[in-house]
Amino acid sequence: MSAGVGVDLENLWIRFGDFVAVRDANVKINGGDFFSFLGPSGCGKTTILRAVSGFLEPSEGNVLIGGNNMRGIGPNKRPTALIFQNLALFPLMKVWENITFSMEIKGASAKERRKRADELLDMIALPGQGDKLPSELSGGQRQRVAIARALCAEPDVLLLDEPLSALDLKLRQHMRTELREIQQRVGITFIYITHDQGEALTMSDNIAVMKAGVIDQIADGKTIYNDPATAFAASFVGENNVFRGKVKRIMGDEALISTNRSGDLVARISSANQGKMAEGDDAMMFIRPEAFALAPNGATGDHFITARVNHEEFEGNVFNIFMEGEGGKELKVSIPNLGQSFEDHTGQNITLEYETQNAVAVPAGELAAE
Amino acid sequence: MPSFLKEFFKRNGVGMGSLMLGLVLFWTIGLIILPQLSMLDFSFRPNLPPPEIGGPKDVYTLENYKYLIFGPEGGSQDYNAVDLRVFFRTLVAAVCVTVFNLIFCYPIAYYLAQTKGNHIRIFALMLIIPYWINEILRAFALRIIFGETGVLNNLFVGLGIFDTPFDFIRNDIALYAGLGYAYILLMIFPIYNVIESLDRNQIEAARDMGASWPMIHRRVVIPYAKPGISSGCTMVFMLSAGALAAPQILGGPSSLWFTQLIYQQFNDNSDWPQGAAYAVVLLVTCILLVLAIMRLFKVNMGDIGK
Numbered sequence: 001m002s003a004g005v006g007v008d009l010e011n012l013w014i015r016f017g018d019f020v021a022v023r024d025a026n027v028k029i030n031g032g033d034f035f036s037f038l039g040p041s042g043c044g045k046t047t048i049l050r051a052v053s054g055f056l057e058p059s060e061g062n063v064l065i066g067g068n069n070m071r072g073i074g075p076n077k078r079p080t081a082l083i084f085q086n087l088a089l090f091p092l093m094k095v096w097e098n099i100t101f102s103m104e105i106k107g108a109s110a111k112e113r114r115k116r117a118d119e120l121l122d123m124i125a126l127p128g129q130g131d132k133l134p135s136e137l138s139g140g141q142r143q144r145v146a147i148a149r150a151l152c153a154e155p156d157v158l159l160l161d162e163p164l165s166a167l168d169l170k171l172r173q174h175m176r177t178e179l180r181e182i183q184q185r186v187g188i189t190f191i192y193i194t195h196d197q198g199e200a201l202t203m204s205d206n207i208a209v210m211k212a213g214v215i216d217q218i219a220d221g222k223t224i225y226n227d228p229a230t231a232f233a234a235s236f237v238g239e240n241n242v243f244r245g246k247v248k249r250i251m252g253d254e255a256l257i258s259t260n261r262s263g264d265l266v267a268r269i270s271s272a273n274q275g276k277m278a279e280g281d282d283a284m285m286f287i288r289p290e291a292f293a294l295a296p297n298g299a300t301g302d303h304f305i306t307a308r309v310n311h312e313e314f315e316g317n318v319f320n321i322f323m324e325g326e327g328g329k330e331l332k333v334s335i336p337n338l339g340q341s342f343e344d345h346t347g348q349n350i351t352l353e354y355e356t357q358n359a360v361a362v363p364a365g366e367l368a369a370e
Numbered sequence: 371m372p373s374f375l376k377e378f379f380k381r382n383g384v385g386m387g388s389l390m391l392g393l394v395l396f397w398t399i400g401l402i403i404l405p406q407l408s409m410l411d412f413s414f415r416p417n418l419p420p421p422e423i424g425g426p427k428d429v430y431t432l433e434n435y436k437y438l439i440f441g442p443e444g445g446s447q448d449y450n451a452v453d454l455r456v457f458f459r460t461l462v463a464a465v466c467v468t469v470f471n472l473i474f475c476y477p478i479a480y481y482l483a484q485t486k487g488n489h490i491r492i493f494a495l496m497l498i499i500p501y502w503i504n505e506i507l508r509a510f511a512l513r514i515i516f517g518e519t520g521v522l523n524n525l526f527v528g529l530g531i532f533d534t535p536f537d538f539i540r541n542d543i544a545l546y547a548g549l550g551y552a553y554i555l556l557m558i559f560p561i562y563n564v565i566e567s568l569d570r571n572q573i574e575a576a577r578d579m580g581a582s583w584p585m586i587h588r589r590v591v592i593p594y595a596k597p598g599i600s601s602g603c604t605m606v607f608m609l610s611a612g613a614l615a616a617p618q619i620l621g622g623p624s625s626l627w628f629t630q631l632i633y634q635q636f637n638d639n640s641d642w643p644q645g646a647a648y649a650v651v652l653l654v655t656c657i658l659l660v661l662a663i664m665r666l667f668k669v670n671m672g673d674i675g676k
Contacts, residue, residue, distance in 0.1 A: 053578060054578075055574060055578075074577075075574070075577050075578050076577050076578065076579070076580045076581060076582070077580070080578070081579065082574070082575070082578045084571045084575060085571075086569065086571055088569060088571035088572045088574070090572060090589075090590060091594075092593045092594060093589075101576065101579055101581070101589070102579040102580055104589070105579060105580050105581045105585055106580070149579075153579050
């Protein structure tokens with residue numbers, strides 16, 4: 001699937017007056033990839049998308065599509081198609097006219113357009129709906145019409161700006177699978193903007209995690225989840241428990257962290273930070289809720305944590321235990337429900353253990369807002 | 371009592387509801403429908419001296435309408451060529467003023483609606499403030515600008531573009547400019563209102579798919595703005611066909627506006643029935659023309675009110 005057209009961002013800066021929306025972004029997106037920009041709202045991910053689609057000229061740096069510098073080339077001349085957050089279907093045009101608008105621009109005959117519209121309607125599983133108005137379709141159907149409309153232009157790169165955010169949860173999850181399938185079928189590069197880590201993780205080949213205009217990490221989903229490069233990436237992608245402290249000792253690719261509350265704990269230094277952390281540095285350690293196991297009471301050591309249980313809840317697939325953590329934030333532990341009996345620990349001190357490889361140490365940094 | 375009335379009184383209370391309803395009925399019936407009906411009644415009666423009104427000669431007749439078409443009985447011509455020519459010239463000129471206004475105002479309305487920022491408010495204010503000035507004063511100001519020794523002629527002759535002053539007034543340019551200017555706001559604001567609610571993403575989506583600006587306007591913006599455009603055009607057409615002050619002040623000596631004929635009948639000839647008949651013909655023709663054009667462009671009556 002490397003036949004697609006790649007997109008490169010080189011030293012990209014985008015400023016609005018004094019405000020820096022994107023700071024020195026360097027991204028290489030392989031042709032045929034499903035690539036996501038993941039970050040909270042206002043982090044500059046939509047700005048990057050607008051720079052790729054051509055609605056915005058970067059203040060510095062270049063956008064390359066298929067190796068060609070796009071500077072000075074307007075959005076109507078770029079080989080990209082953009083799917084807007086609100087879809088922006090034309091309300092007064094029928095579905096088939098919407099889908100084939102790009103052909104109408106090029107002067108294709110109505111007959112040709114109708115034929116192509118029917119093909120695309122078959123592809124998005126909406127056969128025979130071409131004569132409806134967009135307002136007569138459901139949210140998910142409109143979504144698919146927007147995709148068909150973008151694909152009809154036969155773009156090299158499809159840009160998607162949080163297109164699923166308006167859908168309800170079930171439909172959103174269904175559309176994830178569908179989007180991924182469409183992408184693999186047409187084989188073109190998809191650039192996807194989202195603040196939903198679930199969407200990014202399930203669909204993407206590669207993900208760029210963004211915070212306040214800066215790209216923190218670019219990697220595949222597994223790496224970002226298991227081996228985050230920064231405190232922000234660790235706390236933004238998935239649930240995570242944070243332990244603050246200082247590096248006490250470096251032992252190869254592991255570090256002993258003297259945490260503020262839970263004593264000395266051992267953690268693996270994340271790949272991106274190996275060799276970059278030194279003794280005495282402020283550090284953060286992250287352990288996922290599912291990486292803990294209940295340990296016999298009273299055990300101590302560098303991979304045991306003891307704390308008081310505030311409350312517990314049963315979520316179906318897991319039992320969640322919320323324990324006193326540091327800084328008023330609770331420590332969350334999820335024990336898989338395998339049908340075992342589960343006693344209530346509320347008010348007790350319990351001890352948890354984890355494996356070193358499941359605890360990740362990164363330099364102290366800004367955490368994602370809740 | 372029909373349920374919508376009950377609902378109306380329930381929501382507003384009997385006192386306030388009756389007051390509002392009374393005012394609306396007074397406005398529509400007392401100030402619009404009744405005067406128009408009496409005008410219609412006038413138009414079918416002969417012009418009699420006061421003592422004979424209500425007498426045996428006061429019967430309904432089509433005489434006043436006949437006069438517009440055939441002229442005075444026993445006249446030298448088969449048709450009332452003078453008045454008919456004025457009538458059709460007025461309609462054609464009103465259509466021209468409307469089209470010109472639309473071409474001129476659409477870009478302004480689009481720009482106002484799609485641009486953000488404080489300067490837009492200043493721009494809108496600059497459009498509105500001249501309308502604080504009396505219509506007649508504005509017309510005279512235009513006469514000064516367009517006159518033989520006016521600002522424009524001084525400028526053009528001074529720059530050497532014209533050898534001799536150009537008679538803007540005799541050539542009706544002043545009249546069209548005056549009529550066009552008088553109703554600019556009535557064209558701009560309905561279009562502005564509609565375009566302002568157009569999702570910018572639609573324009574960007576069209577652009578992203580490769581559409582040129584003319585294409586975007588033809589396929590996306592204008593279809594969306596159609597209710598505003600028809601509302602603006604209707605008002606401008608109706609008002610320019612019925613304008614009196616601007617033709618009176620800015621019209622050339624040889625060109626009469628149909629409203630001036632009506633005015634003459636009422637005022638100079640004291641022939642109210644004749645004037646009423648002319649007014650009714652103008653009103654009905656304008657309404658039919660507007661309805662026909664709305665049908666041609668597939669605009670619904672309900673859209674106009676948007």
